[in-house]
Amino acid sequence: MGFSKEEKSRRILRGVKTVFFLIAMLISFLVVSAPVFFAIADALLPSALLSASLSSSSSPPPPFFSLKTLSSHFNNYDFRYSLIDIPLISIIRSAVIICVYSFCDGPKLSRGPYFGITMICSVSSLIFVSIKASFVFSSSIPREGYVAETALFISSLVLAFAHVVVAYRTSCRERRKLLVYKIDIEAISACKNGFPRYQKLLQVERVK
Numbered sequence: 458m459g460f461s462k463e464e465k466s467r468r469i470l471r472g473v474k475t476v477f478f479l480i481a482m483l484i485s486f487l488v489v490s491a492p493v494f495f496a497i498a499d500a501l502l503p504s505a506l507l508s509a510s511l512s513s514s515s516s517p518p519p520p521f522f523s524l525k526t527l528s529s530h531f532n533n534y535d536f537r538y539s540l541i542d543i544p545l546i547s548i549i550r551s552a553v554i555i556c557v558y559s560f561c562d563g564p565k566l567s568r569g570p571y572f573g574i575t576m577i578c579s580v581s582s583l584i585f586v587s588i589k590a591s592f593v594f595s596s597s598i599p600r601e602g603y604v605a606e607t608a609l610f611i612s613s614l615v616l617a618f619a620h621v622v623v624a625y626r627t628s629c630r631e632r633r634k635l636l637v638y639k640i641d642i643e644a645i646s647a648c649k650n651g652f653p654r655y656q657k658l659l660q661v662e663r664v665k
Contacts (some may be wrong), residue, residue: 492558499551499616503544503609510540510605537592540606543613546585550578554620558627567631574614575624578618586613 554575559572583652590610 490621492627493614495619495623496551496555496558499547499620502612502616503547506605506609506612507540508610535590540593540609543586543609544587545583547613547616550617550620551581553578554624562573567628567635572624572628575620578619583614583617586610586617635663 474528531541533539537541557574558566561569566572593610621629
């Protein structure tokens, strides 16, 4: 038994509304959880790009997360050439930001240490990565893994800037919530203070 045109249009409209609702819920979830998502991306993406850079510059590629490889990087560390400090800075930055975010509530997220610490961590890492990039890319000799190294620096800079944007938007959102909450509390307190006065006026009028 086939459906009429009206029933089909209702089903299509219902499906469009459901998809729109799911997309809106997903966007809302991503906006609320943006600090966590960016912290996870900041901790994983630079490490993956450094591993890709090492894989393209050596054959066979060494396992980046092995203790032997890490100790070799730290023993042969040179600020002008080594790249191990870029993912370490990203991991430390994301760890500090996510810890501060998890320990802050509404008032602290709006005007407290979250935005300030995020700004300090992001700006300091931006300065460090920018200075390091001037040393690493100052040589005119082409190196293997140049594309991955460039992506590593760009991702670190972009994620540092993204942390600041997310922290600012989070603080603005929490500030708006507190403003609405303050208005509600003032309205309730005004009602509680106003009704007894109104009752006293009624009693005075009744006595007269």
